[in-house]
Amino acid sequence: MLYKKSKQRDRILELLKTTGSHPSADWLYEKLKAEFPRLSMGTIYRNLSILEKQGLVKKIDFGSTYDRFEANITPHYHFICEVCGAIKDLELPVEYQLEKKVEEETHMTVHKHRIEFFGICNACMAKKGS
Amino acid sequence: MLYKKSKQRDRILELLKTTGSHPSADWLYEKLKAEFPRLSMGTIYRNLSILEKQGLVKKIDFGSTYDRFEANITPHYHFICEVCGAIKDLELPVEYQLEKKVEEETHMTVHKHRIEFFGICNACMAKKGS
DNA sequence: TTTATATTAGTAATTGTTCCGAATATTGTT
DNA sequence: AACAATATTCGGAACAATTACTAATATAAA
Numbered sequence: 001m002l003y004k005k006s007k008q009r010d011r012i013l014e015l016l017k018t019t020g021s022h023p024s025a026d027w028l029y030e031k032l033k034a035e036f037p038r039l040s041m042g043t044i045y046r047n048l049s050i051l052e053k054q055g056l057v058k059k060i061d062f063g064s065t066y067d068r069f070e071a072n073i074t075p076h077y078h079f080i081c082e083v084c085g086a087i088k089d090l091e092l093p094v095e096y097q098l099e100k101k102v103e104e105e106t107h108m109t110v111h112k113h114r115i116e117f118f119g120i121c122n123a124c125m126a127k128k129g130s
Numbered sequence: 131m132l133y134k135k136s137k138q139r140d141r142i143l144e145l146l147k148t149t150g151s152h153p154s155a156d157w158l159y160e161k162l163k164a165e166f167p168r169l170s171m172g173t174i175y176r177n178l179s180i181l182e183k184q185g186l187v188k189k190i191d192f193g194s195t196y197d198r199f200e201a202n203i204t205p206h207y208h209f210i211c212e213v214c215g216a217i218k219d220l221e222l223p224v225e226y227q228l229e230k231k232v233e234e235e236t237h238m239t240v241h242k243h244r245i246e247f248f249g250i251c252n253a254c255m256a257k258k259g260s
Numbered sequence: 261t262t263t264a265t266a267t268t269a270g271t272a273a274t275t276g277t278t279c280c281g282a283a284t285a286t287t288g289t290t
Numbered sequence: 291a292a293c294a295a296t297a298t299t300c301g302g303a304a305c306a307a308t309t310a311c312t313a314a315t316a317t318a319a320a
Contacts, residue, residue, distance in 0.1 A: 065315070081238075136268085169268090
């Protein structure tokens with residue numbers, strides 16, 4: 001099945017590329033419904049899923065009851081604030097040798113790995129102090 | 131609020147301790163309903179939540195649409211089979227220096243981290259080959 | 261054995277996501 | 291430009307996992 005272009009999908013991807021906030025489907029819906037008054041959540045989810053299949057978007061399915069999404073598809077790790085739920089991309093180099101170690105230990109095939117760091121972000125730390 | 135003992139809760143913890151399968155709430159329910167014919171899912175979820183508060187159980191909330199649970203509370207990483215969904219505990223040493231590196235990079239406070247490795251388990255690899 | 265309250269079963273409600281069908285938009289062809 | 295083929299949309303219904311509620315029951319302590 002081929003893909004036809006869609007204004008909604010283009011804007012979803014554009015929004016994801018220009019925000020660092022790793023938004024939820026609902027956030028995208030709220031942002032775009034002014035632009036597309038008859039927008040529906042089905043459209044958001046379907047397009048996120050298509051963009052993911054195309055390798056342009058990644059789903060972040062941890063640290064929350066709902067999924068979040070990002071268009072930064074270069075390998076990187078995440079920091080999650082335990083207070084406000086913010087997700088930050090980290091610059092920490094990706095440690096591929098860990099995958100080798102797991103393969104040596106288990107003799108299983110490892111395709112990828114993920115690291116999430118949990119703590120308190122600077123903004124929440126500042127609020128806490130006050 | 132203090133905790134009174136509950137046969138249901140005791141058995142949930144015991145089951146979790148003696149299985150390596152990182153089961154779902156539903157799996158626990160199916161296993162225990164012979165023993166407690168009037169068991170309800172609410173009881174499973176409530177007790178898992180209490181056991182988690184007590185630090186006896188950890189929720190595994192990634193890689194699936196439903197939560198899974200474990201009673202192995204010593205720090206360790208996970209391997210998730212992309213084919214059958216099995217979760218395996220890894221022996222890989224926990225790399226606490228990564229948390230320091232993140233703190234140096236971001237000047238945020240890191241409390242913990244998690245690593246998940248994704249790949250194909252031995253059982254699924256064998257099936258695939260045949 | 262009385263009292264206080266944590267726990268349970270059963271069910272209803274909630275949440276996030278997926279699925280569906282009829283209408284619309286996009287693309288390629290004549 | 292008109293047409294056919296089909297991907298996409300909207301809107302709402304359906305769904306699955308979890309949480310919330312209430313009356314009845316179990317536990318612990320006095």
